[in-house]
Amino acid sequence: MLKGHLDMIVLAALSDGPAHGYAVIQEIRRRSRGEFNLPEGTIYPALHRLEQGGLLSSRWAAGETGRRRRVYSLTRSGSRALTDQRALWQRFTDAIGGMFGETSHAPARSGR
């Protein structure tokens, strides 16, 4: 299930600002409170794909240790896509919440 939403998760992890791959993984782990523990190498193909799709842009930058690292940031299309995905996800979770809510109330109603 997580694999199907990887693009949205990566976009969300970059919503606070530009970050390199390792920082994106840390951010995903932090925001999901350790629930999303993906093989770390799978984030990079997703970053590359999103960049190719125009949702992210990237550039090489020198890190604190002087090592070159690729820093990713959301493009305007990426921000729009994230907003759309967030709205869609909200509707979905509301609907699922409603389904579970009805299921839990159903026996009480039938008992009346």
Place this chain on the structure above:
Amino acid sequence: MPQPALVADYLDALAHEFCFDRKLARRVRSEAEDHLSEAIANDAAGDATEATRRAIARFGQPREIARQYVPSSLLRQVQQVGAVLVIAIVATFVFMKGRFIWYEFLQWPLSTNWPGIGVVGPLIARYVFRAALIVGIVGWIYIASRRPAPSLDATYRQQLKRCFLLPLVSSGLLIGMVGLDAILLALRLFDTRSSWSTLIPLASFVFEVVVVATIAVLLRRTMQRTALAASLFADKQTP
């Protein structure tokens, strides 16, 4: 085993799996190196070798990582072919048109010894070129409208096949047209005494051949890379 050797071995194995895209291999290697250095430095445990092993294990299997890059890499390669093909079509048109303007300027008609070819040849060349242009533009629009998928599922494979077939058909038509052009030019030069004025159509034709050869080489390279990428899935039932 010292810790840098473990990382170097892993990075070599990772880069080796990217035989289908050398440029991408360099980028992935660089990013993985940075990632592993960061992960090892942030590992709380004291043993550097164990920290390295853990970081490598968390990063994942090289082949599995390479497989995930295949959909976007193949699309990028056909996008390049599509763009070069459109440039090749425009360049061929310019060279072809330039030659005809030159023939008219010098009032240099095709020999009357070949009346049939003189009429039918240019007509066929024109229609073949138009077909190459239409298929090429359709292909380019189709390729440009594709977005990289997360996996090589059946739908995406079908799309990639179309992305490759359209430029292939267009290039085939373009090569056919250049072949026909070669015959027409040879017939024209056959009855003409060589002079500096013959160098202009000859030079423009050579450029046309170079353009078409570039496309053929690019297509062949893309086919080879696709085959290499497909070999990554050979040990996997459903890519």
